[in-house]
Amino acid sequence: MNNDQPDKSFSLIGASRVGISLAYHLHRIGYRPEFVWNRRPERLAQARQFVPFQNYSTEFEHGCRNHPHWFIIAVSDDAVAEMAARLAELEIDFQATRVFHTSGFLNSKSLSKLKRKGAATGSLHPVVSVPDIPAGIKLLGNCVYTCEGEIKKPLTELVSAIGGQPFPLNRRQKEVIHLSAVFLNNYVVALINAIKILSEDNNITPEKARAILRPISQQAIGSGWEKSAAEALTGPLMRGDNKTIEKHLELLGNYQELKRLYQGFIDLAMQVVARPPL
Numbered sequence: 001m002n003n004d005q006p007d008k009s010f011s012l013i014g015a016s017r018v019g020i021s022l023a024y025h026l027h028r029i030g031y032r033p034e035f036v037w038n039r040r041p042e043r044l045a046q047a048r049q050f051v052p053f054q055n056y057s058t059e060f061e062h063g064c065r066n067h068p069h070w071f072i073i074a075v076s077d078d079a080v081a082e083m084a085a086r087l088a089e090l091e092i093d094f095q096a097t098r099v100f101h102t103s104g105f106l107n108s109k110s111l112s113k114l115k116r117k118g119a120a121t122g123s124l125h126p127v128v129s130v131p132d133i134p135a136g137i138k139l140l141g142n143c144v145y146t147c148e149g150e151i152k153k154p155l156t157e158l159v160s161a162i163g164g165q166p167f168p169l170n171r172r173q174k175e176v177i178h179l180s181a182v183f184l185n186n187y188v189v190a191l192i193n194a195i196k197i198l199s200e201d202n203n204i205t206p207e208k209a210r211a212i213l214r215p216i217s218q219q220a221i222g223s224g225w226e227k228s229a230a231e232a233l234t235g236p237l238m239r240g241d242n243k244t245i246e247k248h249l250e251l252l253g254n255y256q257e258l259k260r261l262y263q264g265f266i267d268l269a270m271q272v273v274a275r276p277p278l
Helices: 017-028 041-048 077-088 108-116 133-140 152-162 171-201 206-226 242-251 256-274
Strands: 009-013 032-037 055-057 070-073 098-101 120-126 144-149 165-168
Touching: 009 017, 017 032, 017 041, 017 070, 017 120, 017 133, 017 152, 041 055, 070 077, 077 098, 077 108, 098 108, 108 120, 108 144, 120 152, 120 171, 144 152, 144 171, 152 165, 171 206, 171 256, 242 256
Parallel strands: 009 032, 009 070, 032 055, 070 098, 098 120, 144 165
Antiparallel strands: 120 144
16 A cells, blocks of 8 residues: 555644544554644644654644644544634645544534635544543454544444445434443443442442342343333333332432432333334
């Protein structure tokens, strides 16, 4: 592969965990890393360990003088539009440039100022949790990605070249998938840790709680995806054991957030059971 081809160059705005991990894989498949910008120099020092960019800088305008074929904006959601606006102000011919961001919830509309300057825009999000760069490099090489925007097709091709599994979505679909991922990842983690606190407060060690409860939580995930709610749901609600439910709520008297969740999940369970099987 000829690394000197103009369409094989890219610059990264934001030396985030996802940004650096993605840049690593682009370089691995033959793309040329031109420039990486970040406000914090320590993040740039991290980037040096993984990707050989031609230029590392905290000076946005200075570093963006080169004209790569791809710009990747890998910053926090609230900063995406700001970075896009700063890029749009530069004296760059964006007519042959593709720009995408890595936000899970935001779509390509956040890059509208660049689109007006002639850039082809989109969004690319790895649907995975990235705790650090080494883990990100391992995960992003074969995970699921959502691809959206007018460059949806080139982004799906990029993901396939990396080794990932691309799913082209429209704007609304992408928002729904991200919301769902937050429920299934972050809020499930919060629930598990609340259960660990409940167990520890009642003299059940974390090791014992894990050994007893982890298998049933893994079983629930498998059943939830493979079966209908009526088939997968069990427990006192489905059996009509109302006295057991009352005792559960009484037991949660000192854990008001868990108590509200328990009551809310009863309502949610009844709603999903009432719907026709998917």
